[in-house]
Amino acid sequence: MMKSKLFILSVFISGLFFTSCVESRNNPGYAYMGHFDMYYTKFYKAYSPNPILPNGQTDQPAPAGSVSRGENYFPFAPKNIAEKVADQAKAGIELKNPVPVNALTLSEGKKEYQIFCMDCHGVAGKGDGHLYTAGLFPAKPRDLTSPYVQNMPDGSLFFIITEGSISGLMGPHGVQVTPENRWKIVNYLRELVK
Numbered sequence: 001m002m003k004s005k006l007f008i009l010s011v012f013i014s015g016l017f018f019t020s021c022v023e024s025r026n027n028p029g030y031a032y033m034g035h036f037d038m039y040y041t042k043f044y045k046a047y048s049p050n051p052i053l054p055n056g057q058t059d060q061p062a063p064a065g066s067v068s069r070g071e072n073y074f075p076f077a078p079k080n081i082a083e084k085v086a087d088q089a090k091a092g093i094e095l096k097n098p099v100p101v102n103a104l105t106l107s108e109g110k111k112e113y114q115i116f117c118m119d120c121h122g123v124a125g126k127g128d129g130h131l132y133t134a135g136l137f138p139a140k141p142r143d144l145t146s147p148y149v150q151n152m153p154d155g156s157l158f159f160i161i162t163e164g165s166i167s168g169l170m171g172p173h174g175v176q177v178t179p180e181n182r183w184k185i186v187n188y189l190r191e192l193v194k
């Protein structure tokens with residue numbers, strides 16, 4: 001009699017051990033000092049209303065002029081020709097070419113040039129690419145070995161590749177070519193006149 005009671009009791013106790021662990025996996029269980037804030041941090045979800053922050057919203061827009069990490073994008077798509085002229089000059093003053101000139105970066109710049117520029121500007125950059133000479137592209141591409149181009153600072157050339165030419169006859173290539181490869185192309189353009 002005594003033995004069977006003990007047996008039932010031990011089954012019941014060991015049952016408690018198992019059930020207490022699996023009751024709810026989403027519940028952290030009993031919290032010691034649970035009434036303190038540091039246990040249950042109060043926070044606002046990204047899209048929830050917010051009583052403290054501007055416009056009553058939790059998610060705030062990036063501050064004006066923010067550039068995402070790893071990007072070197074100058075500055076915003078200009079609206080008219082005067083702004084584009086000013087930005088192209090400003091880019092020449094403010095943007096510094098971060099890509100060192102060496103055999104590797106030049107060969108990469110050459111490869112990018114051959115992919116993205118050569119069809120219009122020609123093998124040697126003289127503005128005599130196949131698309132133009134075959135009459136497939138109407139506007140005369142600029143001679144990239146000319147003083148007009150070579151006298152521009154690196155930043156302005158980077159800007160032209162990114163945004164296109166001021167007149168718009170050459171389109172922007174900022175989407176196709178990564179910033180780093182744009183600088184490599186700029187270095188390669190210098191190589192064309194050496």
Ligand code: HEC
Binds near residue numbers: 113140141149161
């Ligand atoms: C679809 C043809 C085409 C392609 C592709 C092209 N260009 Fe041009 N590019 C032109 C034309 C046309 C002009 C002359 C633009 C003008 O007169 O506004 C020009 C002008 C330029 C200029 C001088 C800017 C100016 O105001 O005249 C530079 C520098 C230049 N291109 C570099 C490049 C580079 C580098 C690439 C490759 C990333 C490239 N281009 C790709 C057609 C092209």
